[in-house]
Amino acid sequence: MLKDVLRILENDARTTTKQIATMTGTPVAEVTKLIKQAEKDKLILKYKTIVNWDRIEDDQVWAIIEVKVAPEPEAGFDSIASRIAQFGQVRSLYLASGTYDLLLVVMGKSERQVADFVSENLAHIEGVKGTVTHFVLKRYKVDGEILEGGEGVKRQPVIL
Amino acid sequence: MSARKSEHSRKKEKIVSDRVNRLSPSGIRKFFDLLASIEGVISLGVGEPDFATPWHISEAAVRSLERGYTMYTSNSGMPELREETARYLKDKYNIKYEPSGEILITVGVSEAMDLAMRAILNPGDEVIMPDPHYVAYDSCVILAGGEPVLVPTSQENNFEVEAKDIEARITDKTRAILIGYPANPTGAVMSRKKLLAIADVAKRHNLLVVSDEIYARLVYGVEHTCFASLPGVRENTILLGGFSKAYAMTGWRIGYAVAPKEIITAMTKIHQYTIMSAPTMAQVAAIEALKTGESSVMEMVEDYDRRRKIIVKGLGDIGLSCFEPKGAFYAFPSIAVTGMTSEDFSEKLLMEEKVAVVPGSAFGDCGEGYVRCCYATSLADIEEALTRMKRFVKKYSK
Numbered sequence: 001m002l003k004d005v006l007r008i009l010e011n012d013a014r015t016t017t018k019q020i021a022t023m024t025g026t027p028v029a030e031v032t033k034l035i036k037q038a039e040k041d042k043l044i045l046k047y048k049t050i051v052n053w054d055r056i057e058d059d060q061v062w063a064i065i066e067v068k069v070a071p072e073p074e075a076g077f078d079s080i081a082s083r084i085a086q087f088g089q090v091r092s093l094y095l096a097s098g099t100y101d102l103l104l105v106v107m108g109k110s111e112r113q114v115a116d117f118v119s120e121n122l123a124h125i126e127g128v129k130g131t132v133t134h135f136v137l138k139r140y141k142v143d144g145e146i147l148e149g150g151e152g153v154k155r156q157p158v159i160l
Numbered sequence: 161m162s163a164r165k166s167e168h169s170r171k172k173e174k175i176v177s178d179r180v181n182r183l184s185p186s187g188i189r190k191f192f193d194l195l196a197s198i199e200g201v202i203s204l205g206v207g208e209p210d211f212a213t214p215w216h217i218s219e220a221a222v223r224s225l226e227r228g229y230t231m232y233t234s235n236s237g238m239p240e241l242r243e244e245t246a247r248y249l250k251d252k253y254n255i256k257y258e259p260s261g262e263i264l265i266t267v268g269v270s271e272a273m274d275l276a277m278r279a280i281l282n283p284g285d286e287v288i289m290p291d292p293h294y295v296a297y298d299s300c301v302i303l304a305g306g307e308p309v310l311v312p313t314s315q316e317n318n319f320e321v322e323a324k325d326i327e328a329r330i331t332d333k334t335r336a337i338l339i340g341y342p343a344n345p346t347g348a349v350m351s352r353k354k355l356l357a358i359a360d361v362a363k364r365h366n367l368l369v370v371s372d373e374i375y376a377r378l379v380y381g382v383e384h385t386c387f388a389s390l391p392g393v394r395e396n397t398i399l400l401g402g403f404s405k406a407y408a409m410t411g412w413r414i415g416y417a418v419a420p421k422e423i424i425t426a427m428t429k430i431h432q433y434t435i436m437s438a439p440t441m442a443q444v445a446a447i448e449a450l451k452t453g454e455s456s457v458m459e460m461v462e463d464y465d466r467r468r469k470i471i472v473k474g475l476g477d478i479g480l481s482c483f484e485p486k487g488a489f490y491a492f493p494s495i496a497v498t499g500m501t502s503e504d505f506s507e508k509l510l511m512e513e514k515v516a517v518v519p520g521s522a523f524g525d526c527g528e529g530y531v532r533c534c535y536a537t538s539l540a541d542i543e544e545a546l547t548r549m550k551r552f553v554k555k556y557s558k
Contacts, residue, residue, distance in 0.1 A: 008466065012539070019539070022473045023466035155206060 001026065005034050006043065013047040052147045054139065062107050062136035063114045066100035067122065068129045077101060080127045089117050100132070111135060183299050191506065195516050202545045204533040205516040207344060207490070209408035213445070214456040217407060220448035221441040229440055235432040236424075237265025237416070238443045244450040245416055253386040255394070261421045264428050265414070265438045265446075269374045270296060271431070272400045272417040276370050277304035279426040280398075285335035287370075290321040292520060292527035294344045294372070306335070312526045315494060318483050319348035323357035330365055337362055339387070340372035342379055345523045345532035346492040347485020352385040359390045368423075370398045374415070375488040377406035377457055380465045382486045388418070395420055405488075406457050407449040412442040464489050464535070467542055471535040474546040478553050489536040492520065494529055498556040502531050508556075513548035 004024050008015050017035065021028040038044045053060050067084070071077050077095050081102060085093050092105035104122075108114040118133055139147055195201055212218075236242065242259035249255050257263055266272040273296060281287070283305040289297050291310035298308035309329050313319045326337055337358065341350040362369045371387035388399040402415025417427055471491050475482045480493035495505045502519035509515050518534075520527030535542055 015539070019470060019543075022469050025469065155208070155210070 002034055002038065002043075005031060006038065009035070009044065009047075013049075050143055050145050054147065059109050060107060061109065061111050061114055062105065062139065064134045064136065065104040065106055065118065065122070066132040066134075067102040067104060068131070069101050069127045070129055071101075072127060080125065083125060084122070087117070087121060089114070179303060179305070182302055191503075191510070191519075192516075194507075195510060198510070198514060201510065201514045201516050202537075202541050202548070203516040204535065204537060204542075204545055205518050206536075207532075207534050208410040208536065209405060209460065209489070210536045210538065211408040211460055213407065213409050213412070214449075214453060217409070217445050217448045217453060217456075221412075221445040224441055224444040229444060231440065233265075233437045233440050233443060235437055236260075236263065236428055237438060238440075238447070241265055241443050241447050241450075244447055245418070248450050249386075249388075249399075249418065253389040255386065255389045257418045258421070262418055262424050264417045264424050264431060265443060266402075266417055266431065267415070267435055267438050268404060268413045269372055269400045269402045269415040271435060271438075272402075272415050272427075273297070273300045273370070273372060274303065275427040275430050276398045276400065276417060276419075276423075277301050277306060278430050279423060280368055281306040281335055284333055286331060286333045287336045287338050288326050288329050288334060289338040290319075290340075290343075291525060292319075292345055292523035292530075293338075294340055295523060297338055297340065297372075298524075301338070307333070309334070310524060310526075313346075313348075314526065315483050315492075315530075319343060319346040319492070320350050320354055321358070323354065323361045326358060327361045327365075330361075330367070334365070334367060336368040336370055338370045338372070340374075342375035342384070342487025344375065344488055345490050345518065345520065345527065345530075347488045347490040348483075349379055349382055349485075349487040350385070352383075352390075355385050355387055356390055359387070359393045362396050363392055366396075368396050368398060369393065370400065372400045374400065374402050375405050376401060378461060378464060378489060379487045380461070380468060384487070398423055403446050403449055406460075407453050408460065409442075409445065409449065412439070412445055414438055414442040414446045467535045467537075467539055470539065471533060471542050471546070474542070475533070475549075478546065478550040479557060480549070480553060489534055491533045491535060492527075492530050493533065495531055496529055497558065498553060499558045500556065502528055506531055509549065509552055513552045515545045515548050515552075 001024065005020055008020050008023060017028055017031050021031045069077065069080050072079055081093060081095060084090060084102065089106050089108055090104050091107050094103045095101060096103045106114055106117060108117060118131055122128060122131055141147065239259065242263045242265065245263055246257050246259045249257060266275065277300045281304045285306045286309045287301045287306050288309045288311060290313045301308045311321050311325045311329060313321050321339065341348060369387060373386060376384045388394055388397040398417060398419040400415065400417050403412065404410040417424065472482050472484055475491055475493045479497045480495060482491050482493035485491055495502060498505055502521045506517050506519040509517060517531040520530030520532060
């Protein structure tokens with residue numbers, strides 16, 4: 001039940017409580033309660049919109065940054081990761097397997113700003129041993145949504 | 161002069177065969193021509209998924225084109241597709257069909273239905289089918305020289321067809337019973353018990369049963385019973401199925417017929433002279449669908465179910481009472497509250513509120529007083545359609 005509600009909201013955060021109640025065959029009050037509790041439990045973190053900013057402004061620069069770090073004896077990667085996560089520019093942060101440890105997705109207003117973040121902020125954090133920055137040239141798909149060319153289904157007016 | 165004229169018109173009439181002249185002129189055709197000319201219409205009229213084919217399925221077909229799979233296949237269809245179909249039917253319903261000899265890959269269930277009727281009917285043979293029913297059923301029978309015999313069904317019985325009503329219409333000309341559940345246009349699903357009763361009638365009177373199960377995967381909260389899986393009916397059953405609805409593959413035109421060898425051999429004979437083989441790339445896509453499409457089907461079914469609940473409740477709330485359709489993607493509400501015929505209702509609703517539904521009368525006399533609403537469209541469109549219909553029903557309620 002809770003999972004059903006979460007899946008519906010994850011797909012469309014604007015689905016109303018009443019709609020969810022009908023869809024899941026649950027009383028409205030029960031759905032409201034479930035959602036409230038999920039928000040409280042941080043199962044639902046935030047309701048957001050996927051915007052295709054590329055269409056209306058060009059002062060957005062995205063970069064993917066690989067970071068090699070020296071894990072701390074007690075806290076491993078977690079404490080250094082939580083420090084990096086504090087920066088507003090960091091939109092996503094993952095611990096990854098492979099030749100580097102942390103993978104950051106960073107957004108800035110210019111390449112300069114992203115470069116500054118790497119040299120001024122990231123590089124100064126204790127434990128950071130090296131970084132590789134990849135500037136994003138074009139975003140095609142974000143959080144499961146295709147940004148351009150997703151024209152939807154081409155239905156013909158048929159009758160049967 | 162006038163004699164010559166009538167001679168002329170008689171000749172003109174003869175251009176088209178009597179058989180085709182008998183087919184009901186599609187009343188909905190003009191209706192949909194109208195629809196195409198109006199801007200901003202929300203259509204609940206189209207009977208197909210609003211999803212695009214899951215990409216991994218399309219990709220398999222693209223790859224096959226790149227690799228040069230552009231020739232005919234065996235008349236009966238690619239061996240691998242027949243094997244996968246056999247495996248699927250075994251896994252799903254525990255029925256066994258021989259990939260070579262008992263399975264034929266067709267251009268959708270539409271072709272399979274046509275083949276089945278042409279393979280089994282002699283002129284004048286009767287085929288018993290429920291009313292209302294999918295528009296092609298009676299046409300296929302007529303085109304094959306047979307006579308459709310209709311069994312009325314109603315909302316009171318959830319549009320399920322009763323074995324005793326079928327039995328009452330059996331004559332010495334009856335050749336087959338044609339059923340299609342989950343049903344288009346009603347969304348009705350038959351219980352196993354009622355199907356068993358039909359199986360019993362078929363066995364006692366030695367009738368064939370043609371079961372169109374194209375909507376088999378689209379059921380909500382109930383199990384689909386495959387007619388061929390009932391005890392003792394295998395030899396009497398022609399099971400038709402396909403990929404259009406479950407895998408959102410309507411445009412690929414790919415389906416199948418399974419039946420005892422004698423029938424499939426006869427159907428294949430017609431198929432090889434009229435079609436050759438189903439489109440090769442669509443067959444490749446169908447193989448992929450059977451192998452890896454299950455999770456996509458489940459996701460789509462979950463999504464349809466949510467919209468189903470919204471539309472059924474919404475229709476009820478605005479006074480268009482609707483039995484709960486447990487299958488396919490149609491709601492079939494009664495429009496009795498407006499006192500209009502279903503064609504009137506549909507046309508006025510289209511002109512005044514720009515919502516397209518299909519008049520129930522298009523599916524048979526027993527569909528009169530109902531309209532078919534397909535909910536395979538976005539939730540936002542369903543909600544907007546309901547808002548418009550509410551205004552409309554309020555205006556015309558008696």
